[in-house]
Amino acid sequence: MNNLKKIKIIFLLPSLVPGGAERVISFVSQNISKNKFEPILLIAGFKKDNAYDVNNVDVIYLNKPRILTALPLIISTIIKLKPNIVLSSISHVNTAMSIISPLFKNTKFIGREATILSKRKNEKKSRKWSPAHFISSSFKNLDMIICQSRDMAMDMQLNYEVPENKICVINNPISSLPPVKEISDSTNIKKFITVGRLTEVKGHSRILKMLSQLKFPFHYTIIGDGNLKDEILEEVKSYGLQDKITHIPFTNNVNDFISKNDLFLQGSYVEGFPNALLESCVIGTPVIAFNAPGGTKEIVENGINGYIVDNEMDYLEKLNENKKWKPEEVRESVYIKFNKETIINQYEKLFIQIAN
Template sequence: MRSKIFFILPTLFAGGAERIMSFVSQNLDKEKFDVTLIVIGKESESKFKVSGIPVIFLNKSRVLNGFFAVCKIIRKEKPQVVLSSIAHLNVMMGIISVFIPKPKYVGRQAGVPGTPVNYNKPRKQNKSLITFFFDYHSYGFKQLDYYICQSADMKENLIQFRGIEEDKITILNNPVTQIDIIKTSQSDSKVKKYITVGRLSEAKGFVRVLRVLSKLKFPFHYTIIGEGSYYDTIINEIDKLGIKESVTLINYSDKVANHLVESDMFLQGSFSEGFPNALLESCAVGTPVIAFKAPGGTKEIVEDQVNGFLVDDEEEFLKRLNDKREWNPQEVRESVYKKFNKNKIIKDYENFFYKILD
């Protein structure tokens, strides 16, 4: 008999967690797993196409508004495993597990919470409100039966900052989802082409990347693909640095792989990362990367001077941008494909489900 698995997401927006969860849900062995994807958000706002499995849209404007609808579906369908992703949804699923304890509840951790980073600024907030939110958040999260992390740093973070028992945590890396496009050779264009794909937020470190790029003495073009609340700040920084003609912002593209192939290097400025999917996809198409060393999964993907560079600061970032070495796209691709190919990662997920259902 097939094992019934529910995957639950807040939305199918254009984010890394959404893409990976929908990808895994579609690719599990259908002879062994009966998979349903539940999306709390609106179908009209979805960016990913899902096929081969049932998809239920609750069409709610907020995760919390889906609480009773999710409870109703779980009671009726009686799945054996419920796998959710993204922090606030994981907390809600932990609360639901108190009332409906039968399925195994698994929270996929999509970031490195509790990591001190220098981009945070103090804000005046109501202390009692913060205490309530923290207690509610912590309680809900700890009610989950199991946790999936994408990197060793994320696992250590859950143990140290959240007090989660180690035997409840499993590391499952994200898979390479793009396999049919690859660079054929390094570009010989006189204008260096750089790219970053990701949410426009302070945490992603766009400002420090722009600062470094403004110091280059040769022609370049930098493409940023993403949406987010930091858009105006990025635009203002571009204007201030006088590099408006050298930067293009694209809010969304369903041809990201093509943009990656056409670029010379992927640039990551993040102060912390979960498991950077866009960076992984860049290497998978043969485009090397330059990334700041940061907590999370970046260092598990980037092999320094094999598929890119890991740097300590802006000065070293600039030095690597000026590096004139030639990269072999096939070698860059192979560095990640051997570790994160689809077949391996899907098998890891299937083995995880076998283990917790045993």
Template sequence: MKSDKINITFALPNLLAGGAERVMSYVAENIDPTKFNATLLIIGHEKDASYDIKNINVVYLEKTRVSQGVLSLFGYIRKSKPDILVSAIEHLNAVTAVLSMFFPKTIFIAREVNVLSVLAMHDNPGKPSLMTRLGNKRFNFFNKVICQSQDMLDDFHKNFDIKKEKLIVINNPITNNFKVKYSRTKNNPIRFITVARLDVQKGHHRIIEALSQISFDFHYTLIGNGSLKEDIFSQIEKYNLSDKISHIPFTKEVGKYLDESDLYLQGSYTEGFPNAIIESCMVGTPVLAIDAPGGINEIIYPDINGNIVSNVNEFSEALERINSDYNFNPVDVSESVSKRYSSEIILPKYEDLFIDVYQKRFK
């Protein structure tokens, strides 16, 4: 006898530290267990997991790359027969799009993490990636595509020719119980922070360049690791900033470092919907960002929880102003995001989507 619950599998390439991994695993863990039987399917290795998943079934295919796990993923779907499979991140979504043709009784949903056309142009100027060239085809195989921001939805509709009825915006939920700081007095010297992997997309070199132009003392905490670590620290040495910057490759105490900081610095060229700046605001630490597609304009309310500038020079000028006149109220900063992105608000949006697509297919 078939259960009244919807059997849903959330698939990820791995459980390494990252925004997509954290959000997807959080949704899988926390959707209503009276309505859903949730499984978290990981293509990668259990030994690499950065997150401790509780209260749901977790399946590891123990493959190093998504391409190595295609047959195992096919076998899992054939055996488990999930009602819904939700996949995330570009390369895995390409695979599940193809597999959807073999399993017409399963609803396939993709969740993307970037404004893909902007990312492709930045990573390969003038030469779109294979995924980008095939993008309009692969996403049309899905029953629904979850976009993290309105920028992402507009990009899919315009540049990938995806029908709007296939697209839905669901912002990322706040996944931790952050405590709000109550001190409105900034540190002396002022303390900055960025939490992001060290790659081209995140624009660390723009932040370092701006910091090299300011006239006051500061301390900058850089949390994250990645392929551009050597280049970034060469730039730091070039500008003689080494004694002002601390690097933490990975920590489970991000909230503590955000709490101790006065301003979050965001230099990305594109985002999906940046978890780190939501979390920074949640503890009461405002954000200074360079304008970019991917939800930044949705999250930041000017002079309430931060500010947005257009380029590096404006960034350094804004840092000068903020240092001389720091006037952010941590409670207001926190409430600006908690009233929009709390799990109590976001999780029901996921549940409503899953129930809606299921009922339209099977009822």
């Protein structure tokens, strides 16, 4: 490949604020081979919002508050740089790129999806202008769609008529390796944690309902913020759990909190690919999760790094269990599948295939 022209790739994001898509795309853009590829990170937003180290890639900031207002500059940048590939992430950005892609006959357009769109479309508070409502026609111009899980890929095929040959499943990578937690000293208080937005789809309410039925001492830490915060905190009061629950809206030390807890609890009704759950396993903290559509079942191995359950009765049974977990085994179970080298290799193979 050294003797051949490098494949020029624009990685497009609305911003570099903290988020799953932002973490993965900035990570991939920095870690693909510079001998084979020429990556450029194109950010619609502002440098001041940057939450990620992007020192190992060229970054262009367009200083616009949203993709729509940045679109003329995005088009002119593509014209100027003449990339072989444009990779976007997040539904509305993918939709915008699909719309403009016919203007660029010599550039391939890849969209990376972050959610199971049919489930988002059905959410109570789904916005009428959500890309989920018209994606079946808008995504057809993309040359490839990267899905984070097999369920997401199936959703694209069945509900949005995206052909199988235009879909590629690439899981999210483990982008950092914090120390594995030490086996915690036995205490009488069992410690649980959940990390995620306080929204309906994340299922905090059903976790609280089950915790209220426990007969042993426990403490539950909720990290995250969202539009259901007040409602969830009211539920905490109604169950009389105020003394057993700590709510932390935001912290830069999520890993420290996860390592100090015995179990990570996921109540989600749907998950594209649950990054916080994966991070918990990387640290060595096992998980209990519902068997929900998405990537959870690609991460969790029953009895090895946690449990996937089908209903609240089974969930409660696992909460009451006293299994002794081995943090090193929990970590190894996910590292072998989602390590940096494996995932970057999958991206590189896709880029070479698409460019040729």
